[in-house]
Amino acid sequence: MYGSTNLSEEDAKRMNTTVEDSDKLEAFESRIARGEKIEPSDWMPVEYRKQLIRMIEQHAHSEIVGALPEGTWITRAPNFRRKLALIAKVQDEIGHGQLLYSAAETLGKTREEMMNDLLSGKSKYSNVFNYPANTWADIAVIGFLVDGAAIVNQTINSKGSYGPYCRALERICYEESFHLKQGHDNVVYLATGTKHQRAILQDAINRWYRPLLHFFGPPDKMSAHSEKLMKWKVKLASNDDMRNQFLDMYVPKIWELDIAFPDPNLKKNSDGIWEFSDPDWDEFKRVINGGGPCNAERIAVRKFAEEAGRWVRQALMNPSEKYQIPLA
Amino acid sequence: MSSLDPRVNRLDFKKLADGNTHTNSHLITWEVFHQEKRGKQVVHVGIVHASTPEMALILAKEQYARRGKTTNLWVAKTSDVYTFNTEDEDIFETTPEKTFRDPAFYKVRDRIEKFQNKNKVAL
C-alpha cells in the first residue's frame, strides 16, 4: 500500500453521487476502456482527479519518508560496496519522490501543498516506514522485502490510466530492480555468513514479517470497494491479490536460505493461495493513526528538513516568476 | 529526540523556530530534455524545481542523467513551452490515412511486369 486506494466511507459515498457531464464522462471512460492513457490537460471526473492526487501523493510521501529508516545506516554501512549501493538506493527513493510529486503536480496540487499535508498529518504515507531499522540486517530486509512488496504494487499501478503516473512508474520500476538485487545480495551474504549474521537476519525478518503483511492494506473483506476506481484503472488489483503475489514471489526466497518466518501457519494452499495467521489489523490501524514506534520521528525529521531548508528556497525564489502547473 | 540514526542525532532541532511550514517557497518548474548520444533526438524526460536555468541544469543532471549515457540536457521554463489543447487532438486524426506520404504507398512492380509480358520485352 504505497499509495493507498482504500476509500473512506464518505469518499465511497461521494464517488457514487457526484454528477458529471455524461458525454464527457462517456468519452473519458471509453478512452480508458480502449486502453488509452489520460493526459493532464484532458477532461477528467472530479473524483478521478481527487483520488489520483491522493494516491500519487501518498506514494511520493512513502518514498521520501522511506528514505529515513534506510538512511539510518548510511554512515555505518560496512564496506565500500554496501555503502555506495545504499547511498545510491536511498538517493533513488528521493528521486522517486521527486518524480511522483511532479506527476501529482500535473493534477493541480503543488509540491509545497503536498509537503504541508504530509507534515500536518492530513496526508498519509506507507505504514511500513513507521518501524525502526534496528540493525544492519534491517537494511537487507528492507532492501529485499519492502522493496519487493513495493515493486509488486508499482508494477501493477504502472498499468493504470493516468499518463504521468505511468511514466514515472516505468522509470521507478527500472530503478527498483537494482534495489531488489542489492537487497537480495545483502540478505544472501548475511544468511550464508556467520552465526551472528544469520541471527541478526532472523531477528530482522521476525520484526518485519507483520509490517510486510500489512503493506498491501486490510483484507478485501474489510476494506471499502469502489467499482469505479477499478473501471477508471486507478486501482488495478485487490489488496489480497497483491499480497498473495508478494508472498508467492518472496517467501520461497527466504526459506531457501533456511531462514524462517515467525508464523507456523504460513503456507501455500493447493489453490495457489497463501495462508497466514492474522497479522493483527488493529495494530495496523493503531500505527497508521500515529501510534507506531517511529511515526513521530519520521514527521519530525521531515519537518526539520522543510523548515531548515526554507531560507534556501526563499533565497532562490524570484517573486516575479509565477508558478505554472508542469506539463507532463 | 534520541534516534537510531546517528545523522538525526546530530541535527539541531532546537534551532527551528515555529513549526510552521506554510512558507510560500515553491520554486517554478523547468521541463527537462535529455539527449543520450550525439546524433540522437533530444527527448522530454520530466521536470525539476529550480530558480534559474543554470540551477535547473545542475539539478536536472542528477535526477535525469545519473545512470546510462548522456550527451546533453536542455531545460525550458514550463511557462515557455506551448502545446495544443488535448481537445484538438482531432486535427491529427486523418493523418495516418494520408498514405501518399509514405514510401510504401508506391508499388509499380506489377505494372512493370504486366507491361513486359504484354510487349514481350527481352531482358
Place this chain on the structure above:
Amino acid sequence: MKNEAIKDLLFKMADDALIIGHRNSEWTGIGPMLEEDLAFSSMAQDKIGHAQALYNILHDTFGEADANTLAFKREEKNFKCCQFVEQPIGEYDFSIVRQFLFDHAELIRYDMLSQSSFLQLAQLAKKVKGEIKYHVMHADTFVKQLGKGTEESKARMQSSLNYTWHFALGIFEKSELENDLIFENIFDGEEELKNRWLEKVTSIIEASGLKVPATDESKIVYGGRKGFHSEYLKPLLDEMCEVVRSDEVTAEW
C-alpha cells in the same frame, strides 16, 4: 623516500574524500529541496568512489592493505584528512560553503595531478575530472544565488564563509616530504595549489556579492595531515566501523 611522499599524498587525498563523502551523504533525505538531496547524494558517492580508487592505488602499488581495511579498520591517528572535512554538516550554508571551498581545491589539485609523473595518479585525475568539475559548478551556482538572495541568505553565506575560511586554509597544510614530490614532478605542492585556489575562490566570492575573509595565519586549522584531528573524527570513524566490529570473525558483509 619518494614512495613515502607519494603514499602521504595518496592517504591525505583519500582520507579527505572518504570523510567529506560521508559528511555529504548525511544530507540524503534531509536537504532543502528534493533535487538538492539528489545532487548532494551523487557527490557523496563520487567522493567515496575517489577514496576507494586512491586506496586501491595504495594497495596495488605500495602493498598497503585493501581499500576496505584502510577505510574501515584504520586508527584515527593514522588518518591524514584535514580537519575541515571532519566537521559535522551543520546547516546548509555551512555545507555548501565547505563544498565550494573544498572542491575548488580538489579541482585544481586533480588538474595539477593530471600532469603528474606518477602515472596511476595522472590516469585517475583524468578519469574523475568531469565529476569534480560538476561538484564545482554545483557549488558555484548555489554560492552565487544564495550570495545574492535574501538578507538572510546573504548573512548566512557570509558568516559561514568567515567561519570556514581558516578551516579551508588547513587543506594546504604542508608535508615534510613534499619537496620530493615537487622535485620528481609528481605534484606541484600545496603552496602552489593554495595560490591558485585563492585566486579562483576570491573571484567567485566577489562575484557573488560576498567578502573574502581576512586571513590570520595563526588561526589556520592545521594538524589533520599529521594525524591530529578534531573531536568529530573519532565518533564518525567509530560509526563507520560499527558493523564490521560487531562480528570480528566475519570476513564478508
